[in-house]
Amino acid sequence: MARRHSATAVLTAVVVLLSMMAVPGAAAGSRSVEYLDATPVVVSSPGGAVVAAERFWELQLNLCNSGIAGCYAQGRSVPEAADLIRRVRPNLVTLNEICSGDVPGQLAPALTQAWPGDVIYHVFAPAIRRDTGTPVKCTNGQDYGNAVLGRVAAANYRGVNAWSGRYTSQDSGNEQRTFACAYAVGDHLSCATHLSASSEPVALAQCRALLFDVVPNIRSVEGVSGKTVVGGDFNLEYDTSDPENAQNCVPPGHVRKGDGDVQHVVFSNDNAFVSTAKYGMSHTDHDGWLVRLTKP
Template sequence: MSRSTLTTFIALLLFSWSATCAPPASIQLLPSLVETTTLGPYGKGRGQTGSTSATSFVELQLNLCNSGFAGCYASGASIPEGGELIYATGPNVVTVNEICSSDTADLQSYLGEAWPNDYTYSVFMPAVDKRTAEAYRCKDTRFLYGSLVLGRVEKTKWKGVDPYGGKYTSQDTSNEQRIFACAAATGDHFACTTHLSSSSEPLALAQCKALMFDAIPYLKSTSGSSAKTVVGGDFNLEYDPDDAENAQKCVPSGWTRKGDGDVQHVVFTNDLKFASSKKYGLSYTDHDGWLVKLTTT
């Protein structure tokens, strides 16, 4: 093989590698907007509430309506209410929508209190403001508005967390551009959350598919994660087999979905098995708390 032929061959290999490793066209990763905090061991509080069973894995989904704009806003009262539910149920992962960046530390402290001997992390991703291409802000403009993944990892298994966040290429006409946040807790689990378009069910379904079929496989490959995976969020889609925008249509093969009967869903890989679920009525938001208990296989 001549030198020129070899050079061309290497260039083609590099192009193929870069194309393979490029993010899917349906998403845009925005690492500069992601905020991450690790905490642990917390070592204080009222005592552990999380299950000590080696096979237990619990996911809690919350929409806390704390932007300051929506009619369900309750002057911040949804944060301690949601936090108390986190502490009472002791989940392994919490996915939270419609909060401000200032709420992250408060909510993480409740999870740390539920697991005082272990590590917790937070991954906050703000929505994107179409007008500025920067982070969307809560009504109190000091703080960013978005979604959050909280997670717990046993102290002896803690190896760190890789955070990811981005927005969907397809968006509605709102100034709030919809996003997703994911966390790869090394060797333990992979978790994501999202809050999809509220103005168009076809668009919400397209965004859901972009997350489930494109973003998550890409990010798991990028992070090298083969761990059990759970996604929780406000999909703004219902489960209805007769609806063209049925939430089940964005569930890949090898995954299971459990919905709250409305628009919140928890979707998980089949190395996790469904055990039970429960709705918790909340006074300071217009969404129930949605708890899904799983077991590892």
């Protein structure tokens, strides 16, 4: 069984870094990923009325905040994203190209403000350096990677289990791609990932590993019967003439909604699709991509 950690009590809002230890004996998906150790951070915001969770909105964001890429805007994409979270009030946010401090520092507090009285959790997974096996760093010294940030209605909260891993298939670059997943027990399973930017065949292999191997493995181990949502920068486009068409990593029973570029949200079809919206961002090179769903 692949390792995951649960949180059933309120934890302090500190980021717990992943160890680089592989977990032996993983079930389905063990050939395509190396599972890593992960711990969720759960923040409970006391007070305020509990809002009925009749909708489930997913916001996908690539914030280009490493400090290295040309799209970096001196950290201004993070408060811009926090403002969007407060305005849109998503239930779930999948995040790429962030630093480990961005979520507890600004993004999780924004979701707490959007949903007062409910439970807010986040799971961060760093990208891994090929040469050292240690986390890739932002220029500010924090770990660089992906995160899932989510909300559970206080009345429905039963704990959060965190999963993360590194794909077996990688391009030749030093940054090895990873995923972060969170199972809000009895409510939803969500994953965030950022796939290879230099090889579409590798990106497709990583995408299929996550959606065809990892997600079914987590659902089996956790006994998940509810909704599943995966968001990220797949570095794949929807193009039926391309062998690396983003649609080729969508399993049966799932639906994909893309932003017309490389960001996609894939969800189990027990979620009812409502609509999408694109939000122009001034301080990153990707739009905010919102997919509106409703609970089954």
